[in-house]
Amino acid sequence: MPTSALPKNFGVILFPGFQLLDVCGPLDALNVLSNSHTLNLSIIAATLEPVGTKHLVQVQQGSKFDQRIVPTHTFNDAPKDLEVLIIPGGLGNRNDENMKPVVNYLASLGLTTAPQQHLRGDIKWILTVCTGSEILARTGALDGKKATTNKRAFNQVKEKHPKVNWVAKARWVVDGEFWTSSGISAGIDLIFAWMSEVFGEETAQYVADRSEYERNTDPTNDRYAERWGAV
């Protein structure tokens, strides 16, 4: 188990219309981990105003079903010492104007170069959930790399970003520092796979048992590509 340089500083990005479980699945596993390991979390958004899950589809349905999370930092004052960055997806991603601050922030990180040469800071791992990988792809950081995304959105995402090697049948995909997962709940399997790699399998399984979560530990075990016609 690699204890020499365990990461401490985590960041997660929020934008209006983020998918709640994309954020809270991975974060809650890390919450449990933070009981036994010293971890810090920065929640980063365009402003410090609470950011809601509400999106257009839901509003058009007449629903008032919103959850708002309070950021700790803006994109302008985000810590430079983040080691792990989590990027969620969500239907808010359909609005380009909405996503501009996120894409600008991600572009400013210089993720197209090797980790040690990043323009800003110490980021060693980028974890995306659902269409979070599509947001990241807008910066060119995934060009030439293997990645996956939400299976219902897969074909559209692939068409929009043809330089990425999108993998349809995958619960998650690892390519260097980029860990990309399939839709929504797949982020939970992603975080446990990453935790196993970085903090060791024993720790990851202990946290999963504490969370009473049945992990999918096989990244190729994914029935949603077929379910949603992702090719």
Next chain:
Amino acid sequence: MPTSALPKNFGVILFPGFQLLDVCGPLDALNVLSNSHTLNLSIIAATLEPVGTKHLVQVQQGSKFDQRIVPTHTFNDAPKDLEVLIIPGGLGNRNDENMKPVVNYLASLGLTTAPQQHLRGDIKWILTVCTGSEILARTGALDGKKATTNKRAFNQVKEKHPKVNWVAKARWVVDGEFWTSSGISAGIDLIFAWMSEVFGEETAQYVADRSEYERNTDPTNDRYAERWGAV
């Protein structure tokens, strides 16, 4: 599929030190449901200040790993027309002073009587996740009823509330209006089981597929009772 009286008005309780996934697992399934069904959510806490997941164990570890959600209502002005109430657990539950406003609110609902006779409002279903059932048990509402809880906390909870018929080996338990689940991630299986019962299996499975979530549909399928020595 029972379409005549589908519930619309959902409430969820927050308290300092709630477990994030206890809240966000069920809520995100409902978020997806709210795209096709008109749903309203009230997030209810002692005050309107954002409520954080931070708790003592984490702080003692030196972690700064907090997520804060913004309530929409206080216990004093909570809507009277809630039909479904979700009660999460979490380590904040270890502090009796912290939980007093929650227990007082739950007691004020008169849940020890049959649903149609509740003191306040139209609540038809109470869903608890993790040690949320322990909080509810403090009001006496679960006396003589079958229920389950977090498996690591199970034996302590059982000792504290001997009048409840606690079921050790259960992913979730249904007794009348009370749907109680095991720890943390079990709340996701609970919400899909409940959604199947109330909105129909087709809708529940569609939402699960959208969430790319592999349901555990057997309430007796639970390996965590043995894992954590719950008897």
